[in-house]
Amino acid sequence: MSEDATLSDLDPEAVRSALVEWYEADHREFPWRRTTDPYEILVSEVMSQQTQLDRVVDAWAAFLDRWPTVDALAAADRSDVVAFWSDQRLGYNNRARYLHEAAGQVVDDFDGEWPRTPADLQELMGVGPYTANAVASFAFDAGDAVVDTNVKRVLYRAFGLDDDDTAFEAVASELMPAGESRVWNNAIMELGGVACQQRPRCDEAGCPWREWCHAYETGDFTAPDVPTQPEFEGSRRQFRGRVVRILGEYDELTLDELGPRIRVDYAPDGEYGREWLRGLLSDLADDGLIDVEDRDGTAVTRLRE
Structure with missing residues (x-):
């Protein structure tokens, strides 16, 4: 497909339904997937930027046990937050500083009312486009279609897209059901995380897109982040x-x-x-x-x- 790719040759509703049903039937259980609290979701997103999700679970729970609300974090001593971050080996300490600053903005600048859209959420310190969209999606069901490295890999393989951000964004947006960013973004990221990995597990994970997937049909599982064919695939x-x-x-x-x-x-x-x-x-x-x-x-x- 070219950068003006559409799903005109497919049944978009069937593609959507297959993915959502697959996700809802069985997916990895992370505690932040069971909340719509924007504070708890922001903490999980910032922690996940440099740390494997399995390790984030305990750190996330400990952080919220110590600072259970955005008000509690805003009132905390910043040095304590940074020390926690360092002790938990969560990556760059400036992310802890930004998270603390963002909590203060919500409390002081927004009177405790969280911004709800991706654009408004980017007003918070350290919150870039991806994190803002994640919080808008998972807290308020008001996000855009996520397009991260995993999602690009899924779309590239499934629909034979060019390696072009415009094409990825167009198809991701066309696929996502209107007003359902929470379940959709969780589902397509889960697909990239457990089925369409760099070394894919199409059959083992029961990928719901096999009947449409260009890579599954051809046996060519290269992708933007997988420049050479994995030895096992197509063998x-x-x-x-x-x-x-x-x-x-x-x-x-x-x-x-x-x-x-x-x-x-x-x-x-x-x-x-x-x-x-x-x-x-x-x-x-x-x-x-x-x-x-x-x-x-x-x-x-x-x-x-």
């Missing part, structure tokens, strides 16, 4: 794994029933067709993992018991 080993997983869900399948389930560009007489699939199945049969039986000229395969 016979990967497709062998898919065969075993799919056969685990069925008693038996013919080649033409199995093929499209492991590769969306499967065509019986094509490059990735019956001959290619027979080669995979032969390897798996030699390894004692499956059985292939000929029934009146039709190959049928199943997991070996």
Whole structure:
């Protein structure tokens, strides 16, 4: 797609629904996903800028236990906040200073009323466009479509976009349901975090966009932050794994029933067709993992018991 890319060839509602349903069915549980308090969300966003999310959980809880409200943080001694930040190894100490200053702005300059839009939130010290949009999205459901490194990787792979910020922003905005930035931004970031990682886990994580995904179809999982093809992606080993997983869900399948389930560009007489699939199945049969039986000229395969 070019920078004026749209989803005209897709069903946007189906794409949206698949992602949201996948996210709501099962996602990583972080405590800040269970709150709409802008103070608690801002703390989580600032902490997450340089620290792995699993480590942030304990630091976030300890910070809020000590300074449970924006008023409490604004009234705190800045040196105590910086010392906490340093003790928790949360990255640059100036982020602690900015967070303390931002709390003072909310209390003094905004009379305790939080700004609600991305533009207004950027008036707070140390709050840039990404953090402002995150707080607007997750606290007030009033954000724009997020476009971070993970989301770019998802969109690049899924829809074959050019590596162009304008294209990413256009498609991200077109996809996001109006007024639903909270669930949408959480969902698409979760997709990038657990399924469409630099080394993707399409089948293992049950990626909901596989039927539309350009990378899944072609086996090319390069991306702006993945300039060379991961060794595993598109390999016979990967497709062998898919065969075993799919056969685990069925008693038996013919080649033409199995093929499209492991590769969306499967065509019986094509490059990735019956001959290619027979080669995979032969390897798996030699390894004692499956059985292939000929029934009146039709190959049928199943997991070996």
